[in-house]
Amino acid sequence: MFGFKLLAADGLARRGELRTPHGMVQTPAFMPVGTRGAVKAVTQRDLLDLDAEIILGNTYHLYLKPGDDLIARAGGLHSFIGWDRPLLTDSGGYQVFSLASMRRITEAGAEFRSHLDGSLHLLTPEKATDIQAQLGADVAMVLDECIASTAAADGARDAMLRSVRWARRARQRLVTLREEGAPEVTMTNRGQAQFGIIQGGIYPELRTESVQATVDIGFEAYAIGGLSVGEPADVMYAVVQHTAPLLPADRPRYLMGTGMPEDLIECVARGIDMFDCVLPTRNARNGQLLTSRGPLVIKNARYAEDQAPPDPDCGCYTCRHFSRAYLRHLYIVGEMTAATLNSIHNIYFYLDTMKRIREAIVFGTFERLRQEFHQTFSRRPQQ
Amino acid sequence: MFGFKLLAADGLARRGELRTPHGMVQTPAFMPVGTRGAVKAVTQRDLLDLDAEIILGNTYHLYLKPGDDLIARAGGLHSFIGWDRPLLTDSGGYQVFSLASMRRITEAGAEFRSHLDGSLHLLTPEKATDIQAQLGADVAMVLDECIASTAAADGARDAMLRSVRWARRARQRLVTLREEGAPEVTMTNRGQAQFGIIQGGIYPELRTESVQATVDIGFEAYAIGGLSVGEPADVMYAVVQHTAPLLPADRPRYLMGTGMPEDLIECVARGIDMFDCVLPTRNARNGQLLTSRGPLVIKNARYAEDQAPPDPDCGCYTCRHFSRAYLRHLYIVGEMTAATLNSIHNIYFYLDTMKRIREAIVFGTFERLRQEFHQTFSRRPQQ
Numbered sequence: 001m002f003g004f005k006l007l008a009a010d011g012l013a014r015r016g017e018l019r020t021p022h023g024m025v026q027t028p029a030f031m032p033v034g035t036r037g038a039v040k041a042v043t044q045r046d047l048l049d050l051d052a053e054i055i056l057g058n059t060y061h062l063y064l065k066p067g068d069d070l071i072a073r074a075g076g077l078h079s080f081i082g083w084d085r086p087l088l089t090d091s092g093g094y095q096v097f098s099l100a101s102m103r104r105i106t107e108a109g110a111e112f113r114s115h116l117d118g119s120l121h122l123l124t125p126e127k128a129t130d131i132q133a134q135l136g137a138d139v140a141m142v143l144d145e146c147i148a149s150t151a152a153a154d155g156a157r158d159a160m161l162r163s164v165r166w167a168r169r170a171r172q173r174l175v176t177l178r179e180e181g182a183p184e185v186t187m188t189n190r191g192q193a194q195f196g197i198i199q200g201g202i203y204p205e206l207r208t209e210s211v212q213a214t215v216d217i218g219f220e221a222y223a224i225g226g227l228s229v230g231e232p233a234d235v236m237y238a239v240v241q242h243t244a245p246l247l248p249a250d251r252p253r254y255l256m257g258t259g260m261p262e263d264l265i266e267c268v269a270r271g272i273d274m275f276d277c278v279l280p281t282r283n284a285r286n287g288q289l290l291t292s293r294g295p296l297v298i299k300n301a302r303y304a305e306d307q308a309p310p311d312p313d314c315g316c317y318t319c320r321h322f323s324r325a326y327l328r329h330l331y332i333v334g335e336m337t338a339a340t341l342n343s344i345h346n347i348y349f350y351l352d353t354m355k356r357i358r359e360a361i362v363f364g365t366f367e368r369l370r371q372e373f374h375q376t377f378s379r380r381p382q383q
Numbered sequence: 384m385f386g387f388k389l390l391a392a393d394g395l396a397r398r399g400e401l402r403t404p405h406g407m408v409q410t411p412a413f414m415p416v417g418t419r420g421a422v423k424a425v426t427q428r429d430l431l432d433l434d435a436e437i438i439l440g441n442t443y444h445l446y447l448k449p450g451d452d453l454i455a456r457a458g459g460l461h462s463f464i465g466w467d468r469p470l471l472t473d474s475g476g477y478q479v480f481s482l483a484s485m486r487r488i489t490e491a492g493a494e495f496r497s498h499l500d501g502s503l504h505l506l507t508p509e510k511a512t513d514i515q516a517q518l519g520a521d522v523a524m525v526l527d528e529c530i531a532s533t534a535a536a537d538g539a540r541d542a543m544l545r546s547v548r549w550a551r552r553a554r555q556r557l558v559t560l561r562e563e564g565a566p567e568v569t570m571t572n573r574g575q576a577q578f579g580i581i582q583g584g585i586y587p588e589l590r591t592e593s594v595q596a597t598v599d600i601g602f603e604a605y606a607i608g609g610l611s612v613g614e615p616a617d618v619m620y621a622v623v624q625h626t627a628p629l630l631p632a633d634r635p636r637y638l639m640g641t642g643m644p645e646d647l648i649e650c651v652a653r654g655i656d657m658f659d660c661v662l663p664t665r666n667a668r669n670g671q672l673l674t675s676r677g678p679l680v681i682k683n684a685r686y687a688e689d690q691a692p693p694d695p696d697c698g699c700y701t702c703r704h705f706s707r708a709y710l711r712h713l714y715i716v717g718e719m720t721a722a723t724l725n726s727i728h729n730i731y732f733y734l735d736t737m738k739r740i741r742e743a744i745v746f747g748t749f750e751r752l753r754q755e756f757h758q759t760f761s762r763r764p765q766q
Contacts, residue, residue, distance in 0.1 A: 036712075036713075036716050036718060037709070037712065037713070038713055038718045038720040039720075040718065040719060040720070041719045041720065041723075042720070043700075043720060043723055043724065044704065045700065045704075061716075065712070065715065065716055066687065066708075066712045066715075070687065070688060070708070073688060074688070074690060074706070074708060074709075080706075080708070080709055080712075081709060082704045082705050082706075082709065304449065304453065305453060305456060305457070307457060317426075317428065321427065321428075321465045322465050323457070323463075323465075325449075325453070325457055325463070326420070326457075326463055326464055326465065329419075329420060329448070329449045329463075330419075330420070330421055332448065332449075333419050333444075333448055335419060335421045335423065336423060336424045336719055336722060336723075337421040337422075337423070337424065337425070337426060339719060340424075340426055340719075340723070341426065
C-alpha cells in the first residue's frame, strides 16, 4: 500500500510522490497540524479547498482525549474526524517532552502526568505503536526521546541510543501486530506505514550513528527529529545537510516540526521531502500573516484603513475577498473568524510555496526560486 | 430600489419577496446576526453556501469599533466586510439598553458609556440615522427606546411615545440626507430603506397607538420591537397577533430579536415576514444544536460514541460529514472548529425551516407544517 516514487531532482532537491492507503501525496509536502483531530480554526472543507493532501494528528493528545479506544471503535481517525485523505500521527514523544509534567524517562518508556488532569501514564514504544495502530493514520511514527537542543554530546548520545532501542521495539511491536495481532489492539488501517526517527542533537557523528542504526532496523521511511527546538537556523540547516544524504534515497525524508517558510526552502535544498509545523496556524491565531514579502502583523494601526488584501500576490480565499482593514478589525474585536481567515491564508501560503517548489524542481529552476524567495521574503515584519 | 411583493398567503402567513439594492430576499426570511461585521464563527463563504440571503450588522458595535467613518471611507459595510448580498443594520437602541453602562435617556437621545472603554457617547435619532447612512446597509432601523418587558403601562407608554417622536426625527433626518445631504455624512447606499419600529410593551392599546403614529410618519416598512426580552412566549405571540394585522399589508413586517424555531413558525402564522436572532449562533457556541427533534446538548456524555449526525434529517455540511461523537470531542477539548460546525448546522436549520415555511405557504399546507413541527420539535433537550 505504501510507496514512494522519485519523479525528478534538481541538485539535492527532490520531487516525489507518496502512495498511501488514502491516496497520493505530492512531495516536497507540507502537512498542516491537526493536533486534536482538527486543524485549528478551519474545517475539513477549508482544507480540501486549500488542497491539503495530508494532515497530522497527535498521539499524545488523542490518546488522552477522546482516547484511541474510542477512536478505534469509531473506525479509526479518518472516520472519526471525517477526513479520507492521508493522515500521519506523530508518536507523542515530543509532547511528553514539551507539555506533560513530572516526566520521567526510563528504559521502559516515558512516564508522565497528563497536562489535562494530572493522571499518570506510561508511554512505551509498544504502547505508542498500539495507540497509532488504533488511530490508523497512514503513517505512524516511532516513539523517540526528545531532548533540549542545548544538550551536551553525552546526553544527546544517550538519548539517541535509547531512541534507537525504542525504535527497534516499536518496529517489533508493529511486526507482531501485523502478523499475529493483539487482542487489545484494533488495527484500523492495515496499510499503515511506520517511520523511524533520527536523533543525535546537533552532533554530526551522532546523527550518522543514528541513521546507521535506525536504517538497520528497517522502516518504510525516516524522519529527522530533535530540530527546530530553539537552535539557530544555521545549526539546523547544517544538521539537515549532514543527515539527509545519509538516508535511503528511495524513501521520503521527513523533517519534523519545521518551520518558517524559508526553512522549508532551505531544507528542500538539502534533500527533505516532508514537513509539518504548527507555525502557520498558530501565527494566524496570533494575528501574524505570512506573505510573499514576509510576516504581516495584522493588528498594527497602519492597517486600520488599508484596503489591500494581506498579500496582493496571493490567490487564497482570504486575499481574494478581504482587506487588511477588515482582518484587522476582526482581530482587534476578537472575532473567531479572524483566526479562520488568517489560518486559511497562512496554510495556503505554505501549500502554495510547496507547490512552487515542486514545479521549480521539475523545471530545473529550484535555485532561482530559492534566490528569489530570499530576496522577497524577510523574517522581519513588514515596515 | 426597495420594494416588497406579496406572492402568496395561507391564512395570515405570507410568502413574499423583498427587493433591495443588493438583491432579493425571499420571505418569510431569517437573518443571521453579524454584530461586528461577521456572523460569529463562520465565514462569508459559509453563509453563501448556507444560502443566507441577508445578514445583520449592529450600529452600536460598529459605531464604537471600527467606527462608521472608517467603514464609510472603505465604501460602506458591504464593501468593508466583503458581502454583496442584502444587509440590515439595527439602530443600536437595544444594545444601549442591554450593554452600555450609565445609560441616560433624554428627549435628545440616549447618553451612554461604551462597554469597551467607558467613553461617553450620545446617540440621537439623527446620529443613528447618520451612522447607518454611512454603513450603507440596504435596510436601516430608526432609533427606539427599549424598556424591560416587565415595564408598567405608564412607563411603556412614555417610551412608546418617545420612540414615535424619535422615529419622526429619524425620518426627517433621512429625508434631509437624501435631498440635501450633509457634509459630515457619506451615504454609501443611496437606495437604503428605513424601517420604523412599533413599541408599546405588552399592552395592545399602546401597540395600536404606536402603529398609527409610526405608520403616519411613513417608512418603507415596519418592525415590531420590544419583544423576546424575557416575556413568556404566549405573551409575545399575543402581542404579535394583535400588532401584525394593524401594519400595512403591502410592506414587510419584521419581528426583531426572535427567537426559538417554534417562535418563527408561530409568528409567521400571525403575519410576520422577517426575523433575526443571535440564538442559533450563540447556542452553537455553547454547544446546543437545534434539530428537527429539539435541542441537542452536544457535550453530554451520551454522545461520546454516537456515530449519528447531529440531525439525521438535516442536509447541512456538518450533518453530512460529522458525527455527534466528533462534535462532542471538538467541544470538550475546546477546538474553535466546534463553534464553526455547530453554527453552520444551526444557521442551516433556521434557514431550512424558513424555506419549508415558504414552500408550505405557496402550497397551502402551512397549517400542516405548523402542526408537524410542534409534534417533532420540543424546547426541551432530547433525552
